[in-house]
Amino acid sequence: MRVTELAGALLRETLKEGDLALDGTAGRGRDTQLLAALVGPTGRVHAFDVQPEAVESTRALLAEAGLLDRCTLHLRCHSEVAAALPAENRGKVAAAVFNLGYLPGADHAVTTSPGTTLSALRATMDLLRPGGRLVCVCYTGHPGGSDEAEQVLALAMAAKSEGWEVSVMGREAGTDRPWIADFKRRLV
Numbered sequence: 028m029r030v031t032e033l034a035g036a037l038l039r040e041t042l043k044e045g046d047l048a049l050d051g052t053a054g055r056g057r058d059t060q061l062l063a064a065l066v067g068p069t070g071r072v073h074a075f076d077v078q079p080e081a082v083e084s085t086r087a088l089l090a091e092a093g094l095l096d097r098c099t100l101h102l103r104c105h106s107e108v109a110a111a112l113p114a115e116n117r118g119k120v121a122a123a124v125f126n127l128g129y130l131p132g133a134d135h136a137v138t139t140s141p142g143t144t145l146s147a148l149r150a151t152m153d154l155l156r157p158g159g160r161l162v163c164v165c166y167t168g169h170p171g172g173s174d175e176a177e178q179v180l181a182l183a184m185a186a187k188s189e190g191w192e193v194s195v196m197g198r199e200a201g202t203d204r205p206w207i208a209d210f211k212r213r214l215v
């Protein structure tokens with residue numbers, strides 16, 4: 028199974044009608060589309076990207092699928108996620124996805140970068156409700172990708188020691204295969 032399919036399966040397992048979901052890297056909108064379909068007409072999705080081309084691609088895909096009205100698109104860095112979400116949404120996010128790397132079909136020099144990625148992941152973890160899930164897909168084949176992925180791995184290990192349920196899936200050290208870090212907030 029490809030990592031994107033696996034990420035989709037993890038999100039399907041978690042999200043239900045009426046939920047609040049977050050896409051940290053909207054890109055061409057495929058993940059946002061999946062989240063929007065899963066939360067249904069009574070749910071809400073917030074999606075972030077720093078590239079206007081990505082936000083417009085996502086908007087077009089959602090409009091075509093009839094899902095735009097349940098989504099809020101932010102042309103904004105994902106590290107600002109806490110400020111961008113309405114205050115009443117804090118602690119209510121059921122699932123979030125970050126698909127790191129560059130926008131397919133665009134300038135490969137514009138990629139996610141460790142500093143903002145790590146602060147965005149931490150901020151998103153703080154927004155999750157008990158039982159909520161953060162799925163992060165890491166790519167190591169482009170410049171800077173391995174360093175970013177290693178920092179996500181370090182975050183995953185730290186989260187585990189803080190009591191999060193963490194699974195690292197598909198990681199093969201020494202290869203450039205993409206892999207997933209899956210963070211679940213305990214129900215308590």
Ligand SMILES: C[S@@+](CC[C@H](N)C(=O)[O-])C[C@H]1O[C@@H](n2cnc3c(N)ncnc32)[C@H](O)[C@@H]1O
Binds near residue numbers: 056076104137
């Ligand atoms: C691999 S693509 C995402 C693919 C997307 N989820 C999809 O389904 O098509 C990574 C995206 O992250 C975006 N990105 C890079 N840095 C970012 C940042 N600081 N905040 C938000 N998005 C960022 C890029 O512009 C790019 O569109």
